[in-house]
Amino acid sequence: MTLFHYLVVSLLLFMIGMFGVILNRRNLLVLLMSIEIILLSVNTNLIAFSSYKNDLTGQIFVFFIMTVAAAEMAIGLAMLILLFRNLDQINFDKLNNLKG
Amino acid sequence: MVNLSSICSIIVLSPLFSSIILGLFGTGFLSKSISKENCNVIAISGILISFIFSIFVFFSVLNNSIQIDLYTWNTIDNCDLQIGFMIDFLSSTMMLIVTFVSLMVHVYTIGYMHDDSGYQRFFSYISLFTFFMLILVMSNNMVQLFFGWEGVGLVSYLLIGFWYNKPTAVYANLKAFLINRVGDFGFLLGISIIYIFVNSFNYIDIIKNENLYISKILIFDSEISVLKLSCCFLFIGAMAKSAQIPLHSWLPDSMEGPTPISALIHAATMVTAGIFMIVRFSSLFELSGYLLSFIAIIGSLTALSMGILGILQNDIKRIIAYSTLSQLGYMMMAIGVSAYQIAIFHLLTHAFFKALLFLCAGSVIIGMHHEQDIRKMGNLYKYMPVTCITFLIGTLSLVGVPFLSGFYSKETIIEAVKLSSVYGSNFIYYSSLIGVLITSLYSFRLYILVFHKNKFSMILDKKNNQVATESSFIIILPLLILSIPSLFIGFFLVEPFLFGDYFKEIVPCLNNCEIINSLKLEWVNSIYFGSHALYTIPFWLMILGFVISLYLYVFDFYIPVNFKVNFPNLNKLLNNNYYFDWVNERIIARNIINVGNFFYKIIDKIFIDGFFVNGSAKIIRYFSICLSKIQSGYVYHYSFFMTASIAIMLTFLIIN
Numbered sequence: 115m116t117l118f119h120y121l122v123v124s125l126l127l128f129m130i131g132m133f134g135v136i137l138n139r140r141n142l143l144v145l146l147m148s149i150e151i152i153l154l155s156v157n158t159n160l161i162a163f164s165s166y167k168n169d170l171t172g173q174i175f176v177f178f179i180m181t182v183a184a185a186e187m188a189i190g191l192a193m194l195i196l197l198f199r200n201l202d203q204i205n206f207d208k209l210n211n212l213k214g
Numbered sequence: 215m216v217n218l219s220s221i222c223s224i225i226v227l228s229p230l231f232s233s234i235i236l237g238l239f240g241t242g243f244l245s246k247s248i249s250k251e252n253c254n255v256i257a258i259s260g261i262l263i264s265f266i267f268s269i270f271v272f273f274s275v276l277n278n279s280i281q282i283d284l285y286t287w288n289t290i291d292n293c294d295l296q297i298g299f300m301i302d303f304l305s306s307t308m309m310l311i312v313t314f315v316s317l318m319v320h321v322y323t324i325g326y327m328h329d330d331s332g333y334q335r336f337f338s339y340i341s342l343f344t345f346f347m348l349i350l351v352m353s354n355n356m357v358q359l360f361f362g363w364e365g366v367g368l369v370s371y372l373l374i375g376f377w378y379n380k381p382t383a384v385y386a387n388l389k390a391f392l393i394n395r396v397g398d399f400g401f402l403l404g405i406s407i408i409y410i411f412v413n414s415f416n417y418i419d420i421i422k423n424e425n426l427y428i429s430k431i432l433i434f435d436s437e438i439s440v441l442k443l444s445c446c447f448l449f450i451g452a453m454a455k456s457a458q459i460p461l462h463s464w465l466p467d468s469m470e471g472p473t474p475i476s477a478l479i480h481a482a483t484m485v486t487a488g489i490f491m492i493v494r495f496s497s498l499f500e501l502s503g504y505l506l507s508f509i510a511i512i513g514s515l516t517a518l519s520m521g522i523l524g525i526l527q528n529d530i531k532r533i534i535a536y537s538t539l540s541q542l543g544y545m546m547m548a549i550g551v552s553a554y555q556i557a558i559f560h561l562l563t564h565a566f567f568k569a570l571l572f573l574c575a576g577s578v579i580i581g582m583h584h585e586q587d588i589r590k591m592g593n594l595y596k597y598m599p600v601t602c603i604t605f606l607i608g609t610l611s612l613v614g615v616p617f618l619s620g621f622y623s624k625e626t627i628i629e630a631v632k633l634s635s636v637y638g639s640n641f642i643y644y645s646s647l648i649g650v651l652i653t654s655l656y657s658f659r660l661y662i663l664v665f666h667k668n669k670f671s672m673i674l675d676k677k678n679n680q681v682a683t684e685s686s687f688i689i690i691l692p693l694l695i696l697s698i699p700s701l702f703i704g705f706f707l708v709e710p711f712l713f714g715d716y717f718k719e720i721v722p723c724l725n726n727c728e729i730i731n732s733l734k735l736e737w738v739n740s741i742y743f744g745s746h747a748l749y750t751i752p753f754w755l756m757i758l759g760f761v762i763s764l765y766l767y768v769f770d771f772y773i774p775v776n777f778k779v780n781f782p783n784l785n786k787l788l789n790n791n792y793y794f795d796w797v798n799e800r801i802i803a804r805n806i807i808n809v810g811n812f813f814y815k816i817i818d819k820i821f822i823d824g825f826f827v828n829g830s831a832k833i834i835r836y837f838s839i840c841l842s843k844i845q846s847g848y849v850y851h852y853s854f855f856m857t858a859s860i861a862i863m864l865t866f867l868i869i870n
Contacts, residue, residue: 136854145850210847 120162127155142204153183219282225267232260233341240334257337265313272306300354303716308351315482316344318692323474325689343369355415366484367394374471383470390464397454404447421497445502456488469531473576482565497722507636510550514645517543521652530575548627551634552726560623567611570696574605581682588663595665597682604693611700613654616747619704650752654759
């Protein structure tokens with residue numbers, strides 16, 4: 115297993131997450147999960163490089179990223195609950211108030 | 215020795231001051247605090263000062279002319295624009311005519327416009343007119359002449375439309391101003407061409423400049439002498455101002471204004487500005503070859519055709535207006551055969567008897583309670599005797615009864631035309647003879663129908679149940695004063711005017727001297743000329759006209775009535791003023807308005823406003839609408855564009 119394969123995995127994860135953000139129109143929870151998947155792909159990328167270069171910096175940075183991801187998810191879920199209370203749905207149809 | 219410069223300034227400025235004072239404080243512009251009595255005093259004093267000083271100036275410049283440069287009001291590049299006076303015999307004669315007739319009209323207006331609400335405004339306007347006319351005749355350069363020219367046109371516009379609530383008056387004053395504008399355009403072109411070749415506006419510089427006489431310019435591959443071209447354009451200006459065919463149609467319509475201004479402007483002064491200008495530039499016109507014969511032919515056409523139209527009119531003032539047109543044609547005829555002194559002499563006598571006729575007509579109109587149709591008048595000699603006698607004096611002077619003033623000026627014109635040999639002089643001579651017949655015809659028709667004919671004896675004004683009465687003394691006084699020059703000025707002044715050498719610096723002696731010398735050879739004295747009229751054709755033509763008018767209007771009344779029935783086409787032609795008005799309204803004015811509409815509706819509104827101004831705004835708006843559709847409000851759209859553009863930029867970076 116060379117580095118290249120791990121990077122490909124990371125890229126594929128990134129793509130999946132990206133498509134989840136872009137092509138998703140029906141489910142806000144899926145959007146948040148896709149954002150998590152993107153962050154996870156970045157983590158995988160960092161760990162692959164850290165393992166390949168025998169440098170611990172990558173793995174420590176992963177910790178930071180995971181912390182930020184957790185905090186961000188907390189806020190995101192809170193916003194999702196508020197949105198659900200106001201809109202009674204979790205798809206994107208009415209979220210275009212800034213249109214124009 | 216008194217300072218002539220300051221006297222000339224006073225002559226010019228005193229009517230201006232009275233006009234400004236009356237205009238600002240009498241009409242309600244700043245305040246309406248001048249009563250009618252004070253207004254009389256201010257206006258009459260203004261013009262009386264001018265008149266008295268004009269007499270003084272006249273006798274001072276009788277043997278030497280003076281040049282006064284008063285003030286340079288602008289200098290552009292190296293062209294000095296000045297105010298100055300050139301007073302020679304011609305100018306001082308015109309000054310006397312202008313101030314005297316203006317004084318008579320001012321006195322007359324006190325009685326005529328007594329009940330009008332625009333009393334002070336009227337005095338302000340006629341004083342302003344006197345100012346502009348004096349500037350015109352006293353100027354020593356062309357710019358000042360043009361200033362006076364435009365000014366008299368402007369005041370004529372203001373005065374014709376004096377009763378601005380009448381739609382016919384508004385139509386007439388616009389017509390007068392526009393036709394004068396056409397002439398002014400030609401006049402401006404003439405001034406510009408002269409300036410290009412002479413580089414100065416001063417009269418002396420122009421007349422003494424050889425460059426002007428020998429230069430030629432190239433137009434469409436043919437060489438035209440600059441002198442002839444500029445004289446053509448100057449004559450166009452004179453044609454409009456002095457109402458020659460084809461730019462004459464404003465003058466009959468200008469009778470919509472009050473009668474005093476018809477006397478002042480359209481008989482004695484403004485319409486003579488064109489004649490004055492041509493005589494002032496006679497040195498240029500003498501060398502212009504065929505243009506002089508063209509001027510003479512235009513003059514004779516005007517004299518003849520306008521006289522014929524005068525026979526069929528029914529409004530008092532219009533008959534006298536057509537008479538003015540006809541006499542202006544005579545003056546142009548005299549100019550055309552190079553007899554400039556005779557033209558100015560006819561101008562002098564004509565000013566007096568025509569102003570007299572107009573003021574008498576005004577007195578008749580007042581007496582008949584503003585009725586102007588002569589078919590409704592008659593038998594007025596019983597009720598308005600003084601007006602009748604002065605009207606008769608004016609009429610006899612106009613038709614050329616021997617020993618009265620009109621006789622001397624008209625007969626000498628006819629003699630000069632007979633002696634001349636310009637191209638077309640036969641036509642001019644015969645048309646002037648026929649003009650005498652026609653003048654006598656319409657003048658006696660007017661006199662008989664207004665004062666004697668008692669077929670229509672309804673002089674009782676049914677509304678007020680009053681009989682026509684003689685007008686008040688203040689209206690009669692100018693009539694009496696004006697009849698004195700109408701009777702005597704011809705007899706006494708014809709010899710010094712024509713054969714004295716007062717005009718030697720003004721008029722060059724080329725063809726002019728031939729005519730004047732030939733006339734001088736036959737001249738004995740005024741009495742001889744008058745008594746020998748019995749041997750000349752014009753006298754018998756005048757008697758014939760008198761007899762015909764007696765026959766038609768006193769004895770046998772059926773021929774004029776049947777004219778409309780027997781000659782319908784001729785009647786239609788004459789009633790429509792030879793269709794000049796029709797051409798002006800339907801063809802010229804309508805097409806120019808259509809061209810203007812085309813430029814306004816299509817080019818200005820649709821093209822420039824719609825395409826360029828509004829169109830560019832519309833394009834920007836369309837573009838921005840398209841762009842704003844990108845902003846959909848959905849976050850996933852924005853994230854897609856962000857990642858896609860980052861991917862593309864990275865691709866380019868990696869490739870490069």
